[in-house]
Amino acid sequence: RTYAGLPVLGGDLIVHESASGASRSVDKATDADIEVTDTSAAIAPSGAERSALSAAQAAGDRKTGAEDAPRKVIWAATGKPVLAYETVVTGVRKDGTPSKLHVITDADSGRKLYEFQAVQNGTGTGQHNGKVTVGSVRSGSQWLLKDSARGGHRTYNLKHSWDETKKGSAFYDADNVWGNGKPTIAQTAAVDAHYGAAMTWDYYKKVLGRNGIKGNGKAAYSRVHFGDAYENAFWDDDCFCMTYGDGAGNKKPLTSLDVAGHEMSHGLTSATANLEYSGESGGLNEATSDIFGTAVEFYAKNAKDPGDYLIGEKIDINGDGTPLRYMDKPSKDGLSYDYWKSGVGNDDPHFTSGIANHFFYLLSEGS
Ligand SMILES: [Ca+2]
Ligand SMILES: [Ca+2]
Ligand SMILES: [Zn+2]
Structure with missing residues (x-):
C-alpha cells in the first residue's frame, strides 16, 4: 500500500472470505488513521543513515554500511503513523553471521522507531x-x-x-x-x-x-x-x-x-x-x-x-x-x-x- 506515493510499512489488513468469495470479517493490525499532512522530512536522508548505522553498531554488528540511500516511508506498525526513513544496514553479526538490519527512523525527530533483521536462519x-x-x-x-x-x-x-x-x-x-x-x-x-x-x-x-x-x-x-x-x-x-x-x-x-x-x-x-x-x-x-x-x-x-x-x-x-x-x-x-x-x-x-x-x-x- 502507499500513502501520498510513499510505501506504508506495517498496519496489515487481512480480509477473511468464505469458499464462495464473500467477505466475512476483517482483521487489521492498526486502528490508527494515517494523517501525515506534510511528507517533506525535517531531517536529511544522511541523518537517518547516521542514526541507522549507530543502531546497527549498538546491536553489535561490524563492518557496517548502508545498502542504499534511506527510503522515505510511512511507518504504521507501531503507534501513530508517521513519516519515516527505512535504512538497510549491511554488516556482520558477532558470531560471523551476515546482517541486513532494517532501521526505521522518524523523519522529523531522527529518533529510531524500530529495527528488524532480514537475514534469517x-x-x-x-x-x-x-x-x-x-x-x-x-x-x-x-x-x-x-x-x-x-x-x-x-x-x-x-x-x-x-x-x-x-x-x-x-x-x-x-x-x-x-x-x-x-x-x-x-x-x-x-x-x-x-x-x-x-x-x-x-x-x-x-x-x-x-x-x-x-x-x-x-x-x-x-x-x-x-x-x-x-x-x-x-x-x-x-x-x-x-x-x-x-x-x-x-x-x-x-x-x-x-x-x-x-x-x-x-x-x-x-x-x-x-x-x-x-x-x-x-x-x-x-x-x-x-x-x-x-x-x-x-x-x-x-x-x-x-x-x-x-x-x-x-x-x-x-x-x-x-x-x-x-x-x-x-x-x-x-x-x-x-x-x-x-x-x-x-x-x-x-x-x-x-x-x-x-x-x-x-x-x-x-x-
Ligand atoms: Ca572429522
Ligand atoms: Ca575428515
Ligand atoms: Zn573428488
Missing part, C-alpha cells in the same frame, strides 16, 4: 553435523531452504532419481526446524549438505578472501538423495552443482563436511587452476579437494565432526568404520601413494592424491 539437525543453523527464507506461509546470506545457495531433493539432468524439488518446511538427525526423513541429508556448502562458502570468504567458487558472489546448488543406495558424491561443471548419494541401504548419506568441502572445491579448481582430471594433474586436482575439504572441517569447529586428517571418516563407506582416505599416511588405505615416484600419473587420481595430501599433512603438523 533456521535450525536443523543433520546426521553428521548434529544441530546447526541453516539459511532459509520465508516463502508464503512456509520456509524455503535457501541461504540468502551466501549467494542464495539452495539444496534440492532428487528423491532417489538416477536422472542427473534433473534439478530436483525444493525443500519447504512449516516451522523452520529441519531434519531429525536420522536418514528416515529426507530433510536430514539436506541439512548436512546445506550446512557443508555454507561452511565451505564461509571458509573461502573469511580465510581465503574469496566470494564464492568463481569469486563473483554466486552460489552453486546442492542435490541430495541421488539414486538408490548410491555410494558417491560428485561435482558437475555443467549444472554448477554438488550431488550426493545416500550410501549403503540409503542410510549413510555422503554429506559429511569434508565431502561437501571436497565436492565444492572441485568447482573451485575448475574455475581457477583447472587441473585436468587425468595423470598427475588429476592427482593434484583430487588432493586440492581433500585439502580444502579438511580445511573446511577444521574451520567449522563442529563438535560432532572435529577437524582431522581423514577423508570421509563420518560416512562409513567401507562399512567397517574406516575412513575413505588418510592424509597422514595415505598408503594406509592399501592403494594410495605417500610419495611421488616415476609413473604415478598412470594411476587413479584418488590414489595419486595421496602425494599432495601427505604434503598438506606435513605442512600443517610438521614431520
